[in-house]
Amino acid sequence: MAKIGESEWIWRDGEFIRWHDATMHVLSHSMQFGSAVFEGIRCYDTPKGPAIFRLREHLKRFLDSCKIYRMDPPHSLETLIEAHRATIAKNGLRECYIRPMVVRGYGAAGMVPFDSPIETFVPCWPWGAYLGDAALRDGVDACISTWNRVAPNTIPAAAKIAGNYLSGQLVKMEALRNGFDEAIALGPDGMLSEGSGQNVFLVSGGVLYTPPIDGTLLPGITRHSVLTIAKDLGVETVIGPLTRESLYTCDEVFVCGTASEVTPVRSVDRLPVGDGTVGPVTRAIQERYLDTVKGRVPDTHGWLTFVHD
Ligand SMILES: Cc1ncc(COP(=O)(O)O)c(C=O)c1O
Structure with missing residues (x-):
C-alpha cells in the first residue's frame, strides 16, 4: 500500500507553510468527529507543462461538500484555483496528487461544530497509479463487499468528507484481507x-452501463469524464440500476476515479469477467482518458x- 509522499510547501489560508508545520490539535473537531471536507485531484505532466485535470469541477464539489456541512471557508472558487496552481508551482512538481482540505479546528467540545475555527489547506505530493501500473494494464480482482454503502438521507454520499471514508475503509480492508485487490x-x-x-461501470453487448446518482455513491468526476468520452467514441451509455449478478454475466467491468483512473476489473468474486482479459471498450475509454x-x-x-x- 502506498505511503504518503511529501513535498515542501502547503498552502494554508493564503500563505505557504512548511509540510511538517501543517499540524492540528488531537481534539480538533475534524479529528473527533470526521468533519474534514476534502478532494482528490490529479495534476499531470503534459507537453505544455503541468495541468490539473478538471480542477473547477473538483472545487465545485469541494465547496458543495462544505455547504452541506454548513462550513463557510473564506475563499472563492477562483482563489482556490490560483492556490492550487501556486502550490504545485512552488513545490516545483510536474505531476502530483492534490488533497485540498477544509477542516474544523480546536474549540468545540461536542459535536456542534460552530465554536471550532475553519482552516483550508492545499497539500500536494507525487503519487503514481493508486492500484499499481499492473492494475491499469491487466486489471484487478474484485469482490462484492459484505458491507453496504450508506442509505440515502443518512450520511450524504455526495459530500466528500472524512467520516464517509469509514465505509470505504471497511470495504477495502475486507477485500484485501480476503485476497482481492x-x-x-x-x-x-x-x-x-x-x-x-x-x-463502477460494466459493458454488455457493446453498451456501457453505470448506476445512477441514487444517494448511495459519490458523483465521481471521472465517472462524468468516462460518460463524456464514451459519447465522443460513439459508445452507447445507459445510467440505471444494476444487479450484482450483472457483474458476473457482462462482457467487461471497470472502476474509475481520480486516484484509480480507469482500472479494468478482470474478475468479480473469482468469476472471470468476460474471458478474463481487458475488453475493447474498457481499453478504448482508458486510452482516451489517459491521453486526455x-x-x-x-x-x-x-x-x-x-x-x-
Ligand atoms: C467513494 C468514492 N467514489 C467515487 C470516487 C471517484 O470520484 P472522482 O472520479 O471524482 O475522483 C471516489 C474518489 O474520490 C470515491 O472516494
Whole structure:
C-alpha cells in the first residue's frame, strides 16, 4: 500500500507553510468527529507543462461538500484555483496528487461544530497509479463487499468528507484481507453502488452501463469524464440500476476515479469477467482518458488547467 509522499510547501489560508508545520490539535473537531471536507485531484505532466485535470469541477464539489456541512471557508472558487496552481508551482512538481482540505479546528467540545475555527489547506505530493501500473494494464480482482454503502438521507454520499471514508475503509480492508485487490459495494437496496474509492461501470453487448446518482455513491468526476468520452467514441451509455449478478454475466467491468483512473476489473468474486482479459471498450475509454489527462489529444472539453501561464 502506498505511503504518503511529501513535498515542501502547503498552502494554508493564503500563505505557504512548511509540510511538517501543517499540524492540528488531537481534539480538533475534524479529528473527533470526521468533519474534514476534502478532494482528490490529479495534476499531470503534459507537453505544455503541468495541468490539473478538471480542477473547477473538483472545487465545485469541494465547496458543495462544505455547504452541506454548513462550513463557510473564506475563499472563492477562483482563489482556490490560483492556490492550487501556486502550490504545485512552488513545490516545483510536474505531476502530483492534490488533497485540498477544509477542516474544523480546536474549540468545540461536542459535536456542534460552530465554536471550532475553519482552516483550508492545499497539500500536494507525487503519487503514481493508486492500484499499481499492473492494475491499469491487466486489471484487478474484485469482490462484492459484505458491507453496504450508506442509505440515502443518512450520511450524504455526495459530500466528500472524512467520516464517509469509514465505509470505504471497511470495504477495502475486507477485500484485501480476503485476497482481492478491490471491492464493489451494494447500496441498501442490494443494487450496485460503487467501489471503496471508485465508481463502477460494466459493458454488455457493446453498451456501457453505470448506476445512477441514487444517494448511495459519490458523483465521481471521472465517472462524468468516462460518460463524456464514451459519447465522443460513439459508445452507447445507459445510467440505471444494476444487479450484482450483472457483474458476473457482462462482457467487461471497470472502476474509475481520480486516484484509480480507469482500472479494468478482470474478475468479480473469482468469476472471470468476460474471458478474463481487458475488453475493447474498457481499453478504448482508458486510452482516451489517459491521453486526455496527459494532454496527448486536444482538450476539447476544456478540462485542463495549466499550472503555468
Ligand atoms: C467513494 C468514492 N467514489 C467515487 C470516487 C471517484 O470520484 P472522482 O472520479 O471524482 O475522483 C471516489 C474518489 O474520490 C470515491 O472516494
